[in-house]
Amino acid sequence: xxxxxxxxxxxxxxxxxxxxxxxxxxxxxxxxxxxxxxxxxxxxxxxxxxxxxxxxxxxxxxxxxxxxxxxxxxxxxxxxxxxxxxxxxxxxxxxxxxxxxxxxxxxxxxxxxxxxxxxxxxxxxxxxxxxxxxxxxxxxxxxxxxxxxxxxxxxxxxxxxxxxxxxxxxxxxxxxxxxxxxxxxxxxxxxxxxxxxxxxxxxxxxxxxxxxxxxxxxxxxxxxxxxxxxxxxxxxxxxxxxxxxxxxxxxxxxxxxxxxxxxxxxxxxxxxxxxxxxxxxxxxxxxxxxxxxxxxxxxxxxxxxxxxxxxxxxxxxxxxxxxxxxxxxxxxxxxxxxxxxxxxxxxxxxxxxxxxxxxxxxxxxxxxxxxxxxxxxxxxxxxxxxxxxxxxxxxxxxxxxxxxxxxxxxxxxxxxxxxxxxxxxxxxxxx
Numbered sequence: 001x002x003x004x005x006x007x008x009x010x011x012x013x014x015x016x017x018x019x020x021x022x023x024x025x026x027x028x029x030x031x032x033x034x035x036x037x038x039x040x041x042x043x044x045x046x047x048x049x050x051x052x053x054x055x056x057x058x059x060x061x062x063x064x065x066x067x068x069x070x071x072x073x074x075x076x077x078x079x080x081x082x083x084x085x086x087x088x089x090x091x092x093x094x095x096x097x098x099x100x101x102x103x104x105x106x107x108x109x110x111x112x113x114x115x116x117x118x119x120x121x122x123x124x125x126x127x128x129x130x131x132x133x134x135x136x137x138x139x140x141x142x143x144x145x146x147x148x149x150x151x152x153x154x155x156x157x158x159x160x161x162x163x164x165x166x167x168x169x170x171x172x173x174x175x176x177x178x179x180x181x182x183x184x185x186x187x188x189x190x191x192x193x194x195x196x197x198x199x200x201x202x203x204x205x206x207x208x209x210x211x212x213x214x215x216x217x218x219x220x221x222x223x224x225x226x227x228x229x230x231x232x233x234x235x236x237x238x239x240x241x242x243x244x245x246x247x248x249x250x251x252x253x254x255x256x257x258x259x260x261x262x263x264x265x266x267x268x269x270x271x272x273x274x275x276x277x278x279x280x281x282x283x284x285x286x287x288x289x290x291x292x293x294x295x296x297x298x299x300x301x302x303x304x305x306x307x308x309x310x311x312x313x314x315x316x317x318x319x320x321x322x323x324x325x326x327x328x329x330x331x332x333x334x335x336x337x338x339x340x341x342x343x344x345x346x347x348x349x350x351x352x353x354x355x356x357x358x359x360x361x362x363x364x365x366x367x368x369x370x371x372x373x374x375x376x377x378x379x380x381x382x383x384x385x386x387x388x389x390x391x392x393x394x395x396x397x398x399x400x401x402x403x404x405x406x407x408x409x410x411x412x413x414x415x416x417x418x419x420x421x422x423x424x425x426x427x428x429x430x431x
Contacts, residue, residue: 005117015086029391030083031383031392045083056107062078062081063117066118066120067122067123073118076126084101088111089113131148142182143160160182163186166200166203172269193255194242195216197256205263228245294421298424303428305341308337312337315329316330330413334420341360344428371422378426381419398416
């Protein structure tokens with residue numbers, strides 16, 4: 001069980017995408033994870049609360065647990081603290097995320113931290129440490145604990161996981177993510193009394209039609225939220241409190257009978273949170289860079305790349321007050337811009353590849369290698385440095401922009417444009 005305390009530069013610390021708190025796509029960069037954490041309506045991360053608790057200084061008595069991975073270190077425990085420090089140190093990232101964390105003036109000392117003492121260990125030791133720390137602390141819900149057992153302890157998926165995979169109800173309604181709900185509510189003994197059953201292979205089966213079934217499920221969730229059903233009241237009983245609340249269901253509710261039941265296809269969808277009004281938008285106390293497309297004004301040599309760049313910039317400026325309507329257009333335009341730049345670059349070299357389709361991937365690969373060798377003499381923005389270090393999936397995001405496979409938000413447009421701006425500035429800057 002090897003463990004060693006080392007001081008690690010924050011830039012070399014990478015957030016753990018398999019974090020049981022909120023596992024995400026392994027290709028997501030630190031920026032992507034922080035973006036997700038700051039838009040987390042389920043409060044799994046609660047970064048603002050943690051930042052407030054941190055106050056004006058960092059508590060070095062609680063060490064992040066990290067595992068070395070090539071030249072970087074994966075943060076197995078301490079992701080919230082590291083996410084905050086990464087955010088505080090990156091003004092461009094603050095801009096692109098619209099300054100969603102409220103930073104107080106007396107927290108400037110946090111920004112000055114460049115490295116942290118960390119507990120560096122092997123993967124198994126890291127897993128043992130975080131399991132010991134979080135298993136009974138309340139940090140993880142029952143669903144996160146079940147997934148931990150599946151992903152890292154080789155256990156089969158529980159019926160509780162299968163219930164959520166079939167219905168999305170636990171993910172959508174965190175009140176269901178409790179031990180007593182798993183063991184006493186979402187079980188045949190309790191559900192059958194109100195005419196509902198869950199089969200891991202078939203999903204929900206019910207004595208009612210879909211509308212009535214969903215209505216009853218919604219009432220069950222309401223009973224849990226209002227604590228009419230809890231570990232102290234009506235424990236393990238749904239029928240009595242349900243009929244007390246909804247007398248109209250007395251003639252409807254019947255015991256479950258598999259011979260008369262119907263299969264119900266139901267996958268819960270979370271309602272989108274209302275957007276923050278402009279008046280309540282959070283602001284940092286620190287000076288920040290301008291939140292503009294491409295991160296700066298580019299002076300490029302004449303050509304098709306320059307013309308397209310100017311057109312995209314104009315669209316952004318003219319629609320900045322009502323940007324939502326043109327975000328998909330900007331996303332597609334950024335993909336077109338890098339494709340145009342690639343074609344113009346290879347044509348100047350009389351390279352036949354300039355006639356190929358989708359040459360932007362080869363261009364980006366070449367650009368990353370070339371820019372890496374010269375980054376010591378170039379003033380690349382920090383988000384570009386993130387891409388150069390293979391911690392931002394630029395190619396994948398551009399592909400999704402072009403094919404409409406993702407919801408386009410302003411922060412994604414700004415981030416992607418900043419990196420592309422540095423690339424085309426590197427190749428097409430006017431002398």
